[in-house]
Amino acid sequence: MATTEWNRRHILSLEDFTAAEYDIILQTAASFREVLTRRTRKVPTLQGRLITNMFFEPSTRTRSSFELAAKRLSADVLNFAPGTSSLTKGETILDTAKTYLAMGTDMMVVRHQQSGVPQTIAWELDRLGAQVGVLNAGDGLHAHPSQALLDLFTIAQHFDPDAPRTALLAGKKIAIVGDIVHSRVARSNLWSLTACGADVHLAAPPTLVSKPFADAFASESGSLSVHWQLEPALENADIVMTLRLQKERMSSNLLPSLREYHQQFGITRDRLALCQPHARIMHPGPVNRGVELSSEVMDDARISLVQTQVTSGVAVRMALLYLMGGGKSVA
C-alpha cells in the first residue's frame, strides 16, 4: 500500500489536502472495505493501541462508527462522555486531553460544538512533544473531514467499485443542496470535491448560501457555482448531496417553514428527472424525512446512497486511524 507519502499526524481539515493524499485514503479504505466483507471482519493492525473518543458534543451515530472502526482494527477504545466528566468540575478541555494522553492514548477522535477545539488540542499535544494524532470528528461550523472523506469514497466507489480514485470525479456535476452556510459537512466537502476536479453546484435559499461564501473555496482544479433555486443545480447532475436542516434555523428567521423549504429545495422523484439518469442521492444523516428528501427517494435503494455512506464510514475511518497510526500491512 502506498503509504510512503502519508505524512500527517492529525486530520483536522481538508483545506490543504492534495489529490495524492485523497488517493491514498481511497485506496486504503477500499482495502478495508474488502476486509469488512469477510466472515471475520477484523484485523490485528492496532492491537494494544488506545483510541480515545472525546465527544464533547454528543453523537451516537458518528461515535458508533469511530468506535467500530477502532474495534475492527483491534484497538482498545475509551469513550469520554462530557455529561459525567470533570469538565463540570472546572477542568479545562486541554487538561482533559492531557489526562487521556497520560493514560497512554495513541489517537484522539474529537468532536466539539465550538470550531477550533480539535486544532487547539493538536497544537498542545505537538507542543508537549506527544506522538499522538488528533482526528477532528466535527467542530462547530468549521469542518468534519471524515464525513467528507466517506462521501468522497462513496462517490468514487459508485463510479468504479473496483478502483475508487479521485480521477473519477473530474468533471462530474455534483449538486450540494441545503443549509450550506451552517454546515461543517458542506465546508469539508467543498475542499475535497473541488480539489478532485468536480463541478460543484450549491443550491439553497439566499439566507443559507452566498457567493462570497463560495468564493472562499475556489480552486484551480474544480469549479464552483451558487444557485438560489434548486433546478439549475439539479440539471444533468451526477450526484445530489443533501444536507441536514437544523430546525433551529426557523426560529432565527432564516427559513419560513420546513414545508416551504421542502416545496422549494426538497428532493422528490419528479425533481430527480432533471438529473442524469444514473444520478444518486446522498445525505450525511440523520434525515428529516419529507424535508430534505421525500421518503420515496430516501427508501429507494436504486437512487439513495445513504446506507452506502454509513458502510463507507467504517472503512474510511479505519483507513484514517490506520494511516495516522503510521500503519504498514493491512491484513
Added chain:
Amino acid sequence: MATTEWNRRHILSLEDFTAAEYDIILQTAASFREVLTRRTRKVPTLQGRLITNMFFEPSTRTRSSFELAAKRLSADVLNFAPGTSSLTKGETILDTAKTYLAMGTDMMVVRHQQSGVPQTIAWELDRLGAQVGVLNAGDGLHAHPSQALLDLFTIAQHFDPDAPRTALLAGKKIAIVGDIVHSRVARSNLWSLTACGADVHLAAPPTLVSKPFADAFASESGSLSVHWQLEPALENADIVMTLRLQKERMSSNLLPSLREYHQQFGITRDRLALCQPHARIMHPGPVNRGVELSSEVMDDARISLVQTQVTSGVAVRMALLYLMGGGKSVA
C-alpha cells in the same frame, strides 16, 4: 450439537416454538454454562461479528447480560443509547436500525417500550434481504423470550443439573404469582411452560389476571388454571415464579397498596409450607423486597433461584446468539 434443526433467524416471541427447539436451546445453553465455569470463560465463536444492543427502553441488568454473552462469544458489541441519539433529531426507529445494519451489524438485540418494535425491525431487515437476526429483549407488554428461556433453563437444570431438557417439566406444578396481565415475562413463560407440558397455575388479584387472558395460552401439552387467591396455586407447587410489581399499578387503582398486596400474594416462609418440600422460588428481578417476596425467602439460597436465573441468563443468551448466528462447534 444438534443444531441441524435450528431454522430461526429471529427470536421475537415463543408463541410457535416447539419442544424440539426448546431442547436445542437447553442443550446448547448447558454447554455454554460449562464454558462459564472454566478459568478462561470465553470462546472464539463469534469473533469479528458485530452485535448491536438497541435498548430504546433502558435496562442495565438485561443489557449487561446480553453484552456479556456477546463478549464471552468474542463478538464486538455496540451499545445504542436513545438518550444521546438521533431519535431526538427526527430519525425513525427503522432508520436507526438500517444505520446499524449498514455499519455491518450481524445481530440486533432490541428492547422497546412499545409492543411490536422488534418484529417491525425484523420484517424490514428481511424485506431488505439482510441476513441479520433480531432478538427481542422485551417489547411493551408483548414478549420477553430470552427471560422465559433462561427461566426454562433454570427450572430444567434444577431438576437435572447434568441434562436439562423439556421432558423434566411434564406434569410439574408451576405457580406464577403477581401482575400477570401487564407482564411480558409472564406471557413468554406461558408459551414455553405449557408447550413443555407443565401444569401452570396463575395467582393474582382479579385486576391483574382474568380467565379470558389465560384461555389465549391454552395448549394441548400443558394445563393452565387461574386463581384469585394465592393458596390454591401454591399447594404442592414445585416452582413458584413471582413477577415484579410495577408501582404505577397503584396509581391506576388496580391495587390498594403494596402492603395489602404483600399480605395477600407475597411469598413468605410460612406460605412456602404449602408447596412441595423441595419447592423453589424464582423472580426475574429486580425484586421489591417485602412486596413480591419477603427478604427472608429471597436471601435463602436453599429456596431462592433468583441468582441462578441471572447466571443462566448469560449462558442462555450465549446459546441464542450462537444459534441465530448459525453456529457450529461451541468450543
Added chain:
Amino acid sequence: MATTEWNRRHILSLEDFTAAEYDIILQTAASFREVLTRRTRKVPTLQGRLITNMFFEPSTRTRSSFELAAKRLSADVLNFAPGTSSLTKGETILDTAKTYLAMGTDMMVVRHQQSGVPQTIAWELDRLGAQVGVLNAGDGLHAHPSQALLDLFTIAQHFDPDAPRTALLAGKKIAIVGDIVHSRVARSNLWSLTACGADVHLAAPPTLVSKPFADAFASESGSLSVHWQLEPALENADIVMTLRLQKERMSSNLLPSLREYHQQFGITRDRLALCQPHARIMHPGPVNRGVELSSEVMDDARISLVQTQVTSGVAVRMALLYLMGGGKSVA
C-alpha cells in the same frame, strides 16, 4: 515476581497495609509500567475474566483508568451506571452486587458517595463464599486506596525510576496541602506515607485540618505534623501533595473565598522556593487552576507530577487487579 506474600482478596483501605505489601505493589506496578511502554501495551493475564466497574458516584477519570487497566490485562469489563439502573426500581446495592456476582464477575471496582459501601459489599460476598475481590475506588470521606498507591508509586519512581520501593520514602518531607479533613485521598495517603517512614506535614486552615484528626494516623515508622499556615509545611519539602478543593466548602462557611484560599495556601512558583530545589508538586485531579495551584506551576513539566500520576494510575491499577486475581507471570 514476589507475590507469594500477597494474601488480600479485597483492597478497601490501607489502614493495615505493611511495608512488605507496599513493596509488592510497587514492584508489580513497575513491571506493568514497563509493559505500557511497549508497542503492544497489553498482556493476556486476565483473559476471560470479568471486571465490573460499579460507580454509584460518577467519575469519568477514575473509571477510565480502571477500565483501561482491565483492558490492558485483557479482561472483559462491564460498566454499571446508576442513572439507568435498577436502583431506581427499588433494588438494594447488595442486590445489584449479587446480580453482577451471578453474572460471573471476578472483581468489582466500587465507588460510592457513602463511606463503607465497598466494605459492606465485600463482607456480603465473603459471607456468600464468593471468591470475588472488591477494590474500593473511593467511598465517601473514608478511603481511596488506589489513588494513594498511585501517589506512592509516583513518588518512589521519582526518587528511583528503575527500582521504586518504600525505603526511598524514609525521612522524606512530604507536605499535604488543602482540604484534608474532607479528603478520602488524604486519609489513604496518610496511612501509606507514614507506614513507609515519610515525614508528613499537613497544611490547611483550622477548619480543614485539626490535631486530633492527625493523631488518628500516628505511626511508629513515620512522623506527622499539623500546620495552619503553608510556609512551615513547605520548608525543605521534597514533595508537595495538593488536594482538590470542593467548592461547596465555601457555602458551608468553612472557607472565606477561593481567592483568599489561593492567597494563603495556593502553590505558586515563589512559594516553591521554600522547598528543596528538586521538589515536585502532585494533585489527584481535576485541578482548579488558580486555586490549589497556579497554572504556571501546574503546566511546568519540570515541577509538576500531575500527568505522571495519571500514567502511574493505569500501571498501579493493573498491579492491584493482577494481585487480587492471584496472578502469576506478568508477561
